[in-house]
Amino acid sequence: MLIESGSPGPANTIAISLTINGQARTLDVAPWTTLLDLLREDLDLTGTKKGCDHGQCGACTVLVDGVRINSCLALAVMKDGASITTVEGLAEGAGLHPLQAAFVEHDAFQCGYCTPGQLCSAVGMMTEGHAQSREEIREAMSGNICRCGAYTNIVDAIQDVMQSGAAK
Amino acid sequence: MANSINSSGTDTYVGTARSRVDGPAKVTGQAKYAGEFSAPDLAHGYVVSSGIARGRITAIDTSAAEAVPGVIKVLTHENRPRTAWLDYNYQDAVAPPGSPFRALYDDKIHYSGQPVALVVSEDFGTARHAASLVKVAYAAEAPTTDLSAQRELAYEPPKKRSGIKPPPAPWGDAATAYDDAPIKVSQDYRLAVEHHNPMEPHASTVVWEGDGKITVYDKIQGVANTHGYIAGVFGMKKDDVRVLNPYLGGGFGSGLRPQYQLFLAVLAARALERSVRVVLTRDQMFSFGYRPDVLQTVSLGADASGGLQSIRHDAISGTSNFEDYQEVVVNWSGVLYDCDNVALTYKLAQLDTYTPSDMRAPGAVTGVMALEIAMDELAHETGQDPIALRLRNYSESDRTEGKPFSSKSLRACFEEGATRFGWSTRNPEPRSMRDGRELVGWGMATGIWESMMQQSGAQATLTADGKLVVGNSTGDIGTGTYTILTQIAADTLGLRMEDVTTKLGDTDLAEAPLAGGSWTAASSGTAVMRACQDLAGQLFALARGLDDSPLANVDFERAVFKEGRIAVAGDETRGIAITDVLRATGTDTLEATGSAGPDAAHQKAFAPYTHSAVFVEVKIDEDLGVVRVTRVVSAIAAGKIINLKTARSQILGGVVMGIGSALEEESMLDHTLGRFMNHNLGEYHVPVNADIHDIDVIFVDEEDKANPMGVKGLGEIGIVGTAAAVANAVFHATGKRIRELPITIDKILG
Numbered sequence: 001m002l003i004e005s006g007s008p009g010p011a012n013t014i015a016i017s018l019t020i021n022g023q024a025r026t027l028d029v030a031p032w033t034t035l036l037d038l039l040r041e042d043l044d045l046t047g048t049k050k051g052c053d054h055g056q057c058g059a060c061t062v063l064v065d066g067v068r069i070n071s072c073l074a075l076a077v078m079k080d081g082a083s084i085t086t087v088e089g090l091a092e093g094a095g096l097h098p099l100q101a102a103f104v105e106h107d108a109f110q111c112g113y114c115t116p117g118q119l120c121s122a123v124g125m126m127t128e129g130h131a132q133s134r135e136e137i138r139e140a141m142s143g144n145i146c147r148c149g150a151y152t153n154i155v156d157a158i159q160d161v162m163q164s165g166a167a168k
Numbered sequence: 169m170a171n172s173i174n175s176s177g178t179d180t181y182v183g184t185a186r187s188r189v190d191g192p193a194k195v196t197g198q199a200k201y202a203g204e205f206s207a208p209d210l211a212h213g214y215v216v217s218s219g220i221a222r223g224r225i226t227a228i229d230t231s232a233a234e235a236v237p238g239v240i241k242v243l244t245h246e247n248r249p250r251t252a253w254l255d256y257n258y259q260d261a262v263a264p265p266g267s268p269f270r271a272l273y274d275d276k277i278h279y280s281g282q283p284v285a286l287v288v289s290e291d292f293g294t295a296r297h298a299a300s301l302v303k304v305a306y307a308a309e310a311p312t313t314d315l316s317a318q319r320e321l322a323y324e325p326p327k328k329r330s331g332i333k334p335p336p337a338p339w340g341d342a343a344t345a346y347d348d349a350p351i352k353v354s355q356d357y358r359l360a361v362e363h364h365n366p367m368e369p370h371a372s373t374v375v376w377e378g379d380g381k382i383t384v385y386d387k388i389q390g391v392a393n394t395h396g397y398i399a400g401v402f403g404m405k406k407d408d409v410r411v412l413n414p415y416l417g418g419g420f421g422s423g424l425r426p427q428y429q430l431f432l433a434v435l436a437a438r439a440l441e442r443s444v445r446v447v448l449t450r451d452q453m454f455s456f457g458y459r460p461d462v463l464q465t466v467s468l469g470a471d472a473s474g475g476l477q478s479i480r481h482d483a484i485s486g487t488s489n490f491e492d493y494q495e496v497v498v499n500w501s502g503v504l505y506d507c508d509n510v511a512l513t514y515k516l517a518q519l520d521t522y523t524p525s526d527m528r529a530p531g532a533v534t535g536v537m538a539l540e541i542a543m544d545e546l547a548h549e550t551g552q553d554p555i556a557l558r559l560r561n562y563s564e565s566d567r568t569e570g571k572p573f574s575s576k577s578l579r580a581c582f583e584e585g586a587t588r589f590g591w592s593t594r595n596p597e598p599r600s601m602r603d604g605r606e607l608v609g610w611g612m613a614t615g616i617w618e619s620m621m622q623q624s625g626a627q628a629t630l631t632a633d634g635k636l637v638v639g640n641s642t643g644d645i646g647t648g649t650y651t652i653l654t655q656i657a658a659d660t661l662g663l664r665m666e667d668v669t670t671k672l673g674d675t676d677l678a679e680a681p682l683a684g685g686s687w688t689a690a691s692s693g694t695a696v697m698r699a700c701q702d703l704a705g706q707l708f709a710l711a712r713g714l715d716d717s718p719l720a721n722v723d724f725e726r727a728v729f730k731e732g733r734i735a736v737a738g739d740e741t742r743g744i745a746i747t748d749v750l751r752a753t754g755t756d757t758l759e760a761t762g763s764a765g766p767d768a769a770h771q772k773a774f775a776p777y778t779h780s781a782v783f784v785e786v787k788i789d790e791d792l793g794v795v796r797v798t799r800v801v802s803a804i805a806a807g808k809i810i811n812l813k814t815a816r817s818q819i820l821g822g823v824v825m826g827i828g829s830a831l832e833e834e835s836m837l838d839h840t841l842g843r844f845m846n847h848n849l850g851e852y853h854v855p856v857n858a859d860i861h862d863i864d865v866i867f868v869d870e871e872d873k874a875n876p877m878g879v880k881g882l883g884e885i886g887i888v889g890t891a892a893a894v895a896n897a898v899f900h901a902t903g904k905r906i907r908e909l910p911i912t913i914d915k916i917l918g
Contacts (some may be wrong), residue, residue: 047197149824
């Protein structure tokens with residue numbers, strides 16, 4: 001794992017179990033490895049993005065036991081036993097998750113770099129069930145920066161899915 | 169609209185709303201960005217940044233870092249391998265005149281955040297940790313970063329930057345006309361330094377292929393620029409270097425020039441003969457280009473009814489102490505309005521910072537902001553409606569170059585935008601409109617950008633199964649280039665979009681320029697169209713040569729490419745499927761290339777510009793000083809629109825960034841340290857979802873012949889004028905004229 005390669009001796013790794021996109025994994029991780037770096041650097045799940053590494057942009061948002069979090073602010077060892085869903089695991093089967101399809105239809109992205117975080121965040125937000133109106137959605141989605149400025153289309157896409165009842 | 173691409177006279181895809189062809193890859197996480205490619209032996213580089221802004225490195229101790237298990241090498245100016253000596257070798261395709269920055273070149277510090285070491289390690293976490301152990305001692309000098317203190321030292325750049333028009337020679341007598349004018353407006357305007365802050369940090373992955381060959385994934389807006397830079401700096405043969413960048417996580421100009429992480433990654437890969445990736449941190453995203461600080465004065469002289477008698481616009485822009493960065497700031501004031509006495513000046517002053525770089529609508533965002541607030545001030549002074557004042561001074565030709573416009577549908581923008589916004593019900597009196605406890609303000613402004621075209625190549629390959637692949641080396645930076653090129657190719661040959669694949673961002677493809685300046689749709693679009701037209705000619709010749717060909721004795725001009733067939737105009741039952749032509753002639757693949765560039769005769773005769781009218785509603789709680797932009801209508805005249813969906817998104821994005829300019833974005837320099845202090849997304853504020861309410865985009869009909877497709881480009885025009893419209897709305901709401909942007913809470917309360 002991460003810190004072992006190139007090291008002269010065994011590193012101080014800790015064994016943890018994670019279910020990642022439905023797949024059970026046992027992993028040895030360094031105590032300082034963030035969930036984000038574990039996903040991107042070690043598991044090649046690069047769908048989850050690093051935009052700031054400080055919890056300020058939301059690009060790294062994933063679902064941990066269904067709850068949206070900034071994976072750059074979580075150490076992997078803290079999530080031992082948890083079930084992680086990343087953008088790669090949102091859809092069931094080969095098709096797109098309804099929200100993914102709505103993002104394409106409403107052009108809710110441009111460069112695509114914040115998109116995985118927006119999608120995971122929106123799925124988490126819908127599960128929370130607090131936001132209903134456009135204004136509430138805007139507020140609840142404000143932890144995810146989109147520098148391309150696709151915000152109005154993001155809200156359109158989310159509302160579309162909420163209204164069709166296709167969420168979850 | 170006229171000028172269909174398809175030979176039948178009607179396009180199926182061009183001019184309609186289509187979802188992005190790269191959409192599924194982006195929403196499933198399959199789209200890979202430069203820092204996400206890997207290699208079996210990949211090493212990770214982490215940059216150590218200078219803690220001072222000016223001076224010298226007196227000692228650099230890397231021993232503690234090198235002692236960390238997993239660290240492979242620490243590169244500094246003391247041990248770096250040799251690179252090119254002449255400035256010329258470091259000058260990329262859009263470099264301004266001067267000596268480009270060279271990372272790890274010597275002990276001299278030019279700016280705060282300058283890279284001083286690269287720690288290369290087996291893994292990312294170790295590299296980051298070891299980088300914190302590099303000890304650097306400096307002999308620091310006091311930096312100069314305050315532009316207003318450099319006003320007296322400003323100079324006209326002796327060498328002009330390629331592609332950037334210097335101010336035109338003055339005409340009339342602006343000074344006398346100003347003195348004689350009964351109405352005068354003369355004010356200083358300033359827009360804060362802004363950093364592009366694309367969501368994807370700059371990254372380069374260099375894959376060591378052996379035998380001195382490398383494959384490079386670089387965050388760049390056009391791989392040809394990286395290709396040339398690597399060849400120049402490292403003396404490599406272009407054949408030994410392949411550069412790819414299929415997706416770019418936002419550029420806005422920050423990815424036009426190769427940045428220092430590329431240099432460091434290639435340097436390390438060559439030194440170690442193994443693959444290396446270098447990704448910058450968000451903090452380090454504040455350690456290179458930015459929209460420069462510009463001191464501006466706009467002086468307007470007018471008659472009592474608002475007729476402009478004099479326009480003066482003077483600008484002093486900050487640049488670095490090693491390059492003369494230039495952009496077009498003041499020329500717009502001579503293009504947008506018709507005035508007999510105009511004087512425009514543009515100077516530079518050097519600062520101990522990195523060189524500024526083009527940021528979305530470079531120069532126009534800054535200059536038009538000042539001009540369009542000044543016009544609002546003049547409207548208020550003369551009691552004119554802001555639109556009426558602009559119509560009163562409407563220019564029918566570009567007097568800076570003495571040419572008629574290739575087209576100018578700005579009147580339609582005013583009319584359609586005003587109607588959609590409900591402008592006619594506006595009470596012109598400041599502080600006259602309220603919604604409950606909030607003040608309401610309605611403001612407007614004009615936007616303008618030059619419509620450009622660049623020399624561009626393209627290729628097209630048709631295979632026996634009827635599938636077409638087109639492409640070139642330019643990048644899709646989120647603008648929708650993959651999608652519009654697919655539309656253009658499909659319509660040119662009468663194929664379905666599903667049967668067309670567009671490939672971009674690879675130096676193995678036909679060479680095309682950087683994606684920037686709003687020129688990609690016109691340049692790459694025309695080149696792809698021409699490659700496909702060449703294929704059409706080849707297909708037609710094959711089809712006509714068949715025994716009993718349904719196209720026998722038919723001229724190419726009468727051929728219609730539609731629904732996968734070649735048919736005869738007027739009798740479309742007469743024809744043959746393209747796949748049948750390929751099968752009958754035993755053709756596995758057909759290949760063609762196309763190229764496009766600016767039409768010199770047209771350039772000489774006409775001035776091509778895009779225009780916009782932006783209408784903004786703000787609501788302001790005066791007790792809290794909070795400004796909300798509740799409604800925006802942006803009416804755009806940009807020639808032919810290829811994809812209504814991605815085009816609208818381009819304008820939405822420009823408007824959002826314009827709102828950021830107006831209300832939020834501000835890179836704050838500490839002049840003692842010479843450092844941008846708010847170097848993160850928590851303190852450098854960009855609009856978030858809650859900041860953005862309703863935005864309505866209108867594309868007015870406009871026919872233009874500036875290029876074969878009549879396309880003028882959309883990447884920049886959405887942002888230009890937006891900040892002025894917000895500032896003008898704030899004045900209308902509060903009666904406060906704020907001339908230093910962003911308009912933050914303290915300025916509303918102050």
